[in-house]
Amino acid sequence: MAIYLIYLGVEYRIDLFSIFTLLGIAQALFLSFFFLNRNSIGIERNRFQGYFLISIAAVILEAFLMYTGYIVNVLHLVDFSEPIALLMGPFLYFMVAASVNMKVKRWPHYIYPSIYFAYWLFLFLQSADMKYNGYLEAYHPDWPVREVNMRFSDDPLDIRQHHSEMVIVSMLLYVVLALRLLLSNTDKVLTKLWRPNNPVIARARDYTLLSFLMVVVVVLSKSLLPRDFGDHYISLFATFVIYFASFHVIKESRLFGYDLAKVKYSKSSLTEEMKKEAVRKIEKVMDVERPFLQLGFNLNEFSKSLGLSTHHVSQVINDEMDLTFNELVGQYRISFACELLASEEGRRLKLEELAERVGYSSKSSFNSNFKKVIGKTPSEYRDQLELP
Numbered sequence: 274m275a276i277y278l279i280y281l282g283v284e285y286r287i288d289l290f291s292i293f294t295l296l297g298i299a300q301a302l303f304l305s306f307f308f309l310n311r312n313s314i315g316i317e318r319n320r321f322q323g324y325f326l327i328s329i330a331a332v333i334l335e336a337f338l339m340y341t342g343y344i345v346n347v348l349h350l351v352d353f354s355e356p357i358a359l360l361m362g363p364f365l366y367f368m369v370a371a372s373v374n375m376k377v378k379r380w381p382h383y384i385y386p387s388i389y390f391a392y393w394l395f396l397f398l399q400s401a402d403m404k405y406n407g408y409l410e411a412y413h414p415d416w417p418v419r420e421v422n423m424r425f426s427d428d429p430l431d432i433r434q435h436h437s438e439m440v441i442v443s444m445l446l447y448v449v450l451a452l453r454l455l456l457s458n459t460d461k462v463l464t465k466l467w468r469p470n471n472p473v474i475a476r477a478r479d480y481t482l483l484s485f486l487m488v489v490v491v492v493l494s495k496s497l498l499p500r501d502f503g504d505h506y507i508s509l510f511a512t513f514v515i516y517f518a519s520f521h522v523i524k525e526s527r528l529f530g531y532d533l534a535k536v537k538y539s540k541s542s543l544t545e546e547m548k549k550e551a552v553r554k555i556e557k558v559m560d561v562e563r564p565f566l567q568l569g570f571n572l573n574e575f576s577k578s579l580g581l582s583t584h585h586v587s588q589v590i591n592d593e594m595d596l597t598f599n600e601l602v603g604q605y606r607i608s609f610a611c612e613l614l615a616s617e618e619g620r621r622l623k624l625e626e627l628a629e630r631v632g633y634s635s636k637s638s639f640n641s642n643f644k645k646v647i648g649k650t651p652s653e654y655r656d657q658l659e660l661p
Contacts, residue, residue, distance in 0.1 A: 284342055285341050285342045286340065286341050286342055287341060290340070290509065291337060291340060293509070293512060294333050294336070294337050294505075294508050294509065294512050295337055296512075297508075297511070297512030297515045297516065298333050298334050298337065298512075300515050300516065300519055301326045301327065301329060301333070301515045301518075302327070302330055304323070304326055304515070304518055304519060304522060305323040305324075305326050305330070307323075307522075308323030308326070309323040309324075316371075316592075317367070317368075317371035318371035318372045318473065318477070320371075321364050321365075321367040321368035321371060322368050322480075322518070324360070324367075325361060325364040325365055325368055326515060328357050328358070328360050328364060329361065329511050329515060330515070331353070331354040331357040331358075332354045332357065332358050332361075332507075332508070332511060333508045333511050333512060333515075334354070335353060335354040336505055336508040337508065338350060339351075339411065339412060339504065340412075340508075342412075344408055345405065345408065348401040348404045348405055348408075349397070349401070349404070351396075351404040351407060351408060352393075352396060352407075352433075353397075355389070355393055355396075355436050356386055356389050356390040356393050358436075359385060359389055359439065359440060359443055360386050361440075361443075361444060361447075361484070362443045362444045362446065362447030362448075362484075363379075363383065363386070363447060365444075365447050365451055365480060365484050366447045366450050366451050366454075367379060368477065368480065369451040369454050369455060369480070369481060370454055372473045372474060372476070372477035373454055373455065373474070373477070374549070374593070375454055385443070389432075389439075392430070392432060393433070395425065395427050395428065395429060396428070399423070399427050400421060400423075402420070402421045403421045403423060403427065405419055406418045406419055406421060437491065437495050441488055441491055441492060444484060444487065444488045444491075445485075445488055447484075448481055448485045448488065451477070451481045452481055455474065455478055455481065472595060473594075473595045476521055479517070479521075480514075480518075483514050484514075486510070487507070487510055487511060487514065490506060490507055490510045491507050494506045494507050543585055548588075548589050548592065549593070551579070551581060551585065551589040551593075552589060552593045552594065554579055554581075555579065555586070555590070555594075558575075558579060559601075559605050562578075563605075563609065565602045565606055565609075565631075565632050566606070566609065566630070566631060566632045567632060568629070568632060569634075570602060572586065572587065572598045575598075586598075602632075603642045603645075603646065604646060606631040606632050606633065606642070607631075607642060607643050607646040607647060609631050610627060610630075610631045610643065610651065611647070613627060613630065613631070614651065614654060614655050614658060615658060620655065620658075624639070624640070624651055624652065627639070627651065628640075639651065
């Protein structure tokens with residue numbers, strides 16, 4: 274049911290869709306405030322998640338203004354989100370790269386949106402009457418248009434008329450790049466893409482898949498619906514992405530760093546570069562020397578082998594890897610157990626022997642942690658490997 278309000282001769286449309294999307298815009302800006310505040314912005318994945326949500330909010334805001342008719346009060350905002358939409362893909366990619374601790378060059382990814390922004394200025398510099406007529410063409414073709422004397426074209430190279438296709442190609446490209454990063458780094462972080470134990474990887478995966486579904490919604494809407502009538506369906510799904518992000522925030526309070534670990538490490542002397550170097554050292558020692566295979570392996574011994582303080586090692590594991598020390602050790606042990614089970618020697622081992630080989634002192638602890646990480650018991654996993 275829609276309510277039409279008429280004020281100063283302008284008709285505004287208010288219904289459940291417009292209210293839902295308006296709340297989504299407010300929610301996106303609210304979340305972005307936390308992602309981009311000084312306590313969280315130092316974590317790159319949070320920063321780019323904030324930028325990603327802001328870019329989505331901009332697209333939804335334009336659709337909201339056009340759908341409700343409020344755009345006539347701010348005609349300079351007609352199609353203002355076009356350049357911003359081309360930034361959604363890069364922001365997604367940068368967020369995923371930061372989630373898997375992968376360094377990527379960022380400046381080349383800003384070239385295309387920057388060029389489009391410069392071209393978009395042909396529209397921005399047009400008169401309000403011209404933009405009003407563009408709004409009518411899309412939403413009210415039966416209304417009388419205003420007389421316009423255009424000094425230059427708003428789309429001299431006929432590029433803007435293909436903006437939807439450009440956004441689709443851009444988003445698909447960055448979804449593929451993001452998936453490649455996730456797939457190439459799942460072994461490194463000792464987790465599976467489809468059943469991750471690491472919440473950072475799970476969040477990056479979910480955003481990537483939702484971005485792909487957003488592309489599907491855009492394609493269907495633009496293909497099946499005339500003019501810009503499909504924009505509110507696109508906005509509806511984009512609003513769902515924002516609420517999904519809110520769910521993740523509520524589920525994982527550590528995301529913003531307001532947990533006890535952040536308070537504990539608030540006076541740490543470690544710089545961001547020192548943290549990243551420590552992560553590389555931790556991964557190298559665990560991958561090459563495999564100290565986690567020792568019974569009774571603990572944080573104190575590990576810190577000594579790294580040449581770092583226990584406090585700093587704990588901080589790096591908590592902040593940069595989003596894990597506790599025990600979770601990190603458990604992931605490495607279970608990963609090695611999977612390697613053994615895939616070998617001829619491992620298939621002959623009893624589960625008690627396998628548990629001891631990977632550093633567990635009890636079979637029950639091994640079984641419970643194996644199922645937590647892999648989603649199956651060691652016996653089920655071995656049976657699966659033995660199937661023809």
